[in-house]
Amino acid sequence: MQKNKQNNIFDDINIILDSTIEGIIIIEKGFIVNVNDSLIQILEYKTKDELIGNLATGVLIPSTTEKFIEYNRHIFQEVTLVSNNGDLIPAIIKIKDIKLKNNNYKVVSILDLREFKQKEMLLFKQSRLAAMGEMISMIAHQWRQPLSAIGSVVSRLKFKLATNKIDKEDLNEKLNEVNNYLQYMSKTIDDFRNFFKDDKQKEFLDLNETINNAISMLKPTLESHNIILDKQNIALSKILAYKNEVIQVILNVLNNAIDAIIENEIKEGKITITLEEKNNYQRVYIKDNAGGVPKEIINRIFEPYFSTKTNKNGTGLGLHMCKIILEKHLNGTIDVKNEKNAACFIIEFKI
8 A cells, every 4th residue: 555655656757757867776674665766777687677665775886985976067976886787886866855645755866877977087197198208208307317417427437448548446536426326317217117016005194205205306407497395394283195196196286396397487587385374284385486377267277187387298187187176186175376476286195
């Protein structure tokens, strides 16, 4: 009798439910009482009867940590769906309580995120390739001076050898000098190789030290363009995060500042980094003196494939990936504002 009563209620709205793109589940006291055709397709079932009467938790698995997405001024919760074949499907849901004929129900609207996740993964790969190209350029900067120095040492040794003016002590000194340069170059390779390793586990990081690691990679680039980088050092609590992803975010923002200074032909380029710990958050402020971000585009610079670089070397992925990495992997945020002819990026990490 109860089932017939429920069927009568939902017969009038089945046509509406089946016309929606998103999947819909109607739940009463934890049990599924109706679903639409879109959900049947998403979960790869054949008929609604295979789902009706089952516990909703059999197909809807909430995240271990609640994750929410804001879209078009609506808040959605991330969940995992379980398909008929046992496959796990990423999705977002919105839940609304309704009352029909004195019965309380929950209407769960579901959006399948598989296509979105695939595109997001593609963006990650493209961003990684772009970062690799930038890293090769950084290695070239790092190696230029020691290679030049090694060449100079070898030339002097050859001259002394040709004129029979070399002694064992002098030779040993010059060989040690060459070895020091080679050790420096080897360390540089290790630094960049470690950067491209996939982080499998989070670790407790000192944000000061992690930012210094990123700065060391950019030091030759800064010096070659006469850009001063002034970083504040303050005592900070350690944060639990993926080290390489934090470094990638800092590198992307610093590279963006360097490019802006070069593009705008700032003669005395300067980048300042200040840090703050407050209310369970750590904030990194990265500010340059390149004139700020034009008002007409400041709300778009975190969009994918949006680039302002006139030399066409920009992929438009760097700042977008900073946003994705921070929000999805590091429980953080990134924002930008203009301050007295300067762009200031604010990166926030939750402790």
